[in-house]
Amino acid sequence: MTTATMDAPAAEAPAGIVRHRRLVAPIALGAIGLLSLIVFGFGTQGGLETTFAIARPTDFVDIPDFAVPSQATAIILSLVALGLAGLSFWFAWAHRPVPLWLYSAFALAVIFAMLTWVGAGKGSTSMQITGLLIGSVFLAVPLVFGALAGTLCERSGIINIAIEGQLLAGAFLAAVVAGGVASASGSRALGAYMGLIAAPIAGALVGAALALFAVKYWVNQIVVGVVLNVLVVGVTNFLFGTLLKENPDLNQAIGLPRLPIPLLHQIPIIGPVLFNSNMVVYLMYIIVIVMNIMLFKSRWGLRVRAVGEHPRAADTVGIKVNRTRVRNTILGGAIAGLGGAFFTVANGLAFGKEMTGGKGFIALAAMILGRWSPKGALAAGLLFGFADALREQFGIVGSSIPSQFLAMLPYLATIFAVAGLVGHVRPPAAEGIPYKK
Amino acid sequence: MKLELRGITKRFGDFTANDRIDLLVESGTVHALLGENGAGKSTLMNVLFGLYDADEGEVLLNDEPVVFAGPGDAMAAGIGMVHQHFMLVHPFTVAENVMLGHEDVTGPAKLLDLEAARAKVREISERFNFNVDPDAVIEDLPVGAQQRVEIIKALSRDASVLILDEPTAVLTPQETDELLGIVRDLRDAGTAVVLITHKLREVKAVADTITVIRRGKVVGTAEPTASQEELASLMVGRAVTMRVDKDEAKPGETMLSVDGLTVVDEAGIVQLDGVSFDVKAGEILAIAGVQGNGQTELTEALLGIVPSDAGSATLDGEVITGKAIKDILMSGLGFVPEDRTEDGIVAPMTIANNLILDIHDRKPYSRGGVLQPKVIAEEARKHVEQFDVRATSIEQTTGSLSGGNQQKVVLARELSRPLKLLIASNPTRGLDVGSIEFVHKRIVAERDGGAAVIIVSAELDEVVALADRIAVMYHGRIVGIVPPDTDRDTLGLMMAGAHDEEEAA
Numbered sequence: 031m032t033t034a035t036m037d038a039p040a041a042e043a044p045a046g047i048v049r050h051r052r053l054v055a056p057i058a059l060g061a062i063g064l065l066s067l068i069v070f071g072f073g074t075q076g077g078l079e080t081t082f083a084i085a086r087p088t089d090f091v092d093i094p095d096f097a098v099p100s101q102a103t104a105i106i107l108s109l110v111a112l113g114l115a116g117l118s119f120w121f122a123w124a125h126r127p128v129p130l131w132l133y134s135a136f137a138l139a140v141i142f143a144m145l146t147w148v149g150a151g152k153g154s155t156s157m158q159i160t161g162l163l164i165g166s167v168f169l170a171v172p173l174v175f176g177a178l179a180g181t182l183c184e185r186s187g188i189i190n191i192a193i194e195g196q197l198l199a200g201a202f203l204a205a206v207v208a209g210g211v212a213s214a215s216g217s218r219a220l221g222a223y224m225g226l227i228a229a230p231i232a233g234a235l236v237g238a239a240l241a242l243f244a245v246k247y248w249v250n251q252i253v254v255g256v257v258l259n260v261l262v263v264g265v266t267n268f269l270f271g272t273l274l275k276e277n278p279d280l281n282q283a284i285g286l287p288r289l290p291i292p293l294l295h296q297i298p299i300i301g302p303v304l305f306n307s308n309m310v311v312y313l314m315y316i317i318v319i320v321m322n323i324m325l326f327k328s329r330w331g332l333r334v335r336a337v338g339e340h341p342r343a344a345d346t347v348g349i350k351v352n353r354t355r356v357r358n359t360i361l362g363g364a365i366a367g368l369g370g371a372f373f374t375v376a377n378g379l380a381f382g383k384e385m386t387g388g389k390g391f392i393a394l395a396a397m398i399l400g401r402w403s404p405k406g407a408l409a410a411g412l413l414f415g416f417a418d419a420l421r422e423q424f425g426i427v428g429s430s431i432p433s434q435f436l437a438m439l440p441y442l443a444t445i446f447a448v449a450g451l452v453g454h455v456r457p458p459a460a461e462g463i464p465y466k467k
Numbered sequence: 468m469k470l471e472l473r474g475i476t477k478r479f480g481d482f483t484a485n486d487r488i489d490l491l492v493e494s495g496t497v498h499a500l501l502g503e504n505g506a507g508k509s510t511l512m513n514v515l516f517g518l519y520d521a522d523e524g525e526v527l528l529n530d531e532p533v534v535f536a537g538p539g540d541a542m543a544a545g546i547g548m549v550h551q552h553f554m555l556v557h558p559f560t561v562a563e564n565v566m567l568g569h570e571d572v573t574g575p576a577k578l579l580d581l582e583a584a585r586a587k588v589r590e591i592s593e594r595f596n597f598n599v600d601p602d603a604v605i606e607d608l609p610v611g612a613q614q615r616v617e618i619i620k621a622l623s624r625d626a627s628v629l630i631l632d633e634p635t636a637v638l639t640p641q642e643t644d645e646l647l648g649i650v651r652d653l654r655d656a657g658t659a660v661v662l663i664t665h666k667l668r669e670v671k672a673v674a675d676t677i678t679v680i681r682r683g684k685v686v687g688t689a690e691p692t693a694s695q696e697e698l699a700s701l702m703v704g705r706a707v708t709m710r711v712d713k714d715e716a717k718p719g720e721t722m723l724s725v726d727g728l729t730v731v732d733e734a735g736i737v738q739l740d741g742v743s744f745d746v747k748a749g750e751i752l753a754i755a756g757v758q759g760n761g762q763t764e765l766t767e768a769l770l771g772i773v774p775s776d777a778g779s780a781t782l783d784g785e786v787i788t789g790k791a792i793k794d795i796l797m798s799g800l801g802f803v804p805e806d807r808t809e810d811g812i813v814a815p816m817t818i819a820n821n822l823i824l825d826i827h828d829r830k831p832y833s834r835g836g837v838l839q840p841k842v843i844a845e846e847a848r849k850h851v852e853q854f855d856v857r858a859t860s861i862e863q864t865t866g867s868l869s870g871g872n873q874q875k876v877v878l879a880r881e882l883s884r885p886l887k888l889l890i891a892s893n894p895t896r897g898l899d900v901g902s903i904e905f906v907h908k909r910i911v912a913e914r915d916g917g918a919a920v921i922i923v924s925a926e927l928d929e930v931v932a933l934a935d936r937i938a939v940m941y942h943g944r945i946v947g948i949v950p951p952d953t954d955r956d957t958l959g960l961m962m963a964g965a966h967d968e969e970e971a972a
Contacts, residue, residue, distance in 0.1 A: 347568025349541020
């Protein structure tokens, strides 16, 4: 074998074909672990303590806050991380895929090392673990919905850059319908639920426009998506300045009621995180589960994926390629629109100009990091949400890391993920290409 | 089952691809549809399969007229098709590909019944000895196996008519023999097989009836007992010689020396694995091999358009690997790419401009950064005449020329520099016979003029006809270099990776 030094024949590869060992990820893990040891471990003064708070007042059992010696804990966690990095190196060397649990455990170790470091010596303002997790889930909601929408469209071969616009349209219509129904009927809860029903309709309309131009007129899908985003911003801004200004009733701060699940919501940690949310959050979990099963186990899903990978092959077995794409794009728009309801009725806020603030684009990143799968979208959305929540928490505790840096981290992770560091990320083969007979 | 096409006419704009074609296919027979590339065979089958709408004519199934709105209808009527470019979804498994479009579902949630699909694949695979694993992912399978998956796909839908469109284009001779065996088995099982091809050997081996198509029209039918020469002349419209007239090569000094050339692609797969060989001045080295075994990477690495990861190439004493493409071209390399329309010409540009693509920035074609249209036109007229490019004007866009004339433009450009080495990949793919003869003649003339020549061709006939020596490539390596009179079976075995030390010259 006359190849570079990092090459070696893989056992399963046919003769003559040699695969590179992917050592980049283990090396990156090692570097992060080392950094964690130096900064969080040795960077913490000795003799300080970090206090973690877990319990919430509503829980069954009261778990007392606990304090750990900061420096020792940070060092141990960093060493654990380094050990995991070594293990990942071993996996890569043996040409075995590095398992996901290893990455998760590594991330957990480094994050706790960081939390210990940030909270060192700040006993009075303890690190609120449960609060952090609640914030993560909440902030993840629009990202997960957006990523699900993107997954649904791209799996069928349509690139949906218009997620941002779909979120915004959903947020707008949800607020307006909620306000209208609430002032007409006098029931704020009814208004909120009607808003929740209206939101996907707004998103679906944007999706339908995308489908029309992308499928019927073969316009470049990225260009259409960008234009639609600008269009929705323009329309909502205009209506905000005219319709909503003249009728303040239509834009009230109306929130969906919380639906705590009996008993379950009192379990420490997971109770408040998972079982004490409003309808939008529960819907998110339901859609993730249903979509994951449908996409990978159902007839519909097999056909959708075939259309996104090799539309001509799908056509030759009698699958209507363009019909599938139009349906998926509209359905994807509806899901993004539903996610838009997060900004208004799920948050109990009135509509504000451009209030989605680029979450639709971050959702695209979550879709890619989630490898175009619903459960991946959930995981990636939660990761981004966690980073956001972390930033908020550090702001409260008063950390020495500029919060902007923390806010950047997940996106850096995405860029590396997309560049193929974490693994083989491959989009549907036919995405963005109009199907012409 | 009886399938009949009557008076099928299909036009694309002014171009008539099928002109009143009649065809009758009956079960338990193999019907060969013979014709050159571009004769309209695939168009006809796409009409039959419902992918195109016919402008005139009708399709009759058991004497009943039928109209297929799409492939789904055709399949429901029992017509299966194995396309030249496989219609397989690469990240899917065999079972998923086979079930796609007519999936069985199971359970209260109506989820895919993969177990049923697997069983079906296994059943058909065992019946015809296909040896296909239902859980294998398509992209991991060799092309021969992918083709068998396509056949399973058709059979799983109870196809009683099976259309095979150029099925052997991507197969080794041994895989071809296997396929022909499968075709016979299918026929004996009562299937009507339509074999679309331009390869006479295959037609003679399995066909029961032969229909010959030329320029969109049926020009005759023939018995499989007809000689290859008879079939060939029917196919191309005149008598053809199956060989290239050339004198004995008079090899001179070593012109190109390749040493351990290696190319690793983006995915980290070694596409070219330490290839070493020499080509002498005045000799043609033809590279044989099934497509995708490193030939493309070899030629592109020599041109410098693909970076080589190890090894070197030396042209007339000068190392060319790592140099800029422009410098390599100017040091005497002529390059005829394998995809003429994609890499050989700029289709929307005029013939005149295409002819000076390589030298547009030099005097006298440009002065002070400004093109000199008069000089360019004069030069173009000369080339058009020399290379017999049939065009109405040199200002015509190159894309509007026929394939043969486009290739002549490429050759005219590449051969107008003083060459030390000519590399031509599939130089006659898709050309009519007249153009093929012309291209071959020019290539031989270049050899006799003292250049080293490398020909890459997927057509074994062309390799054998042109070569002074044959190098066979397999999995990115040269399996061996053999004289041109080596018999086909040996070449075929080498193309499948078998290494015979004694044969290596």
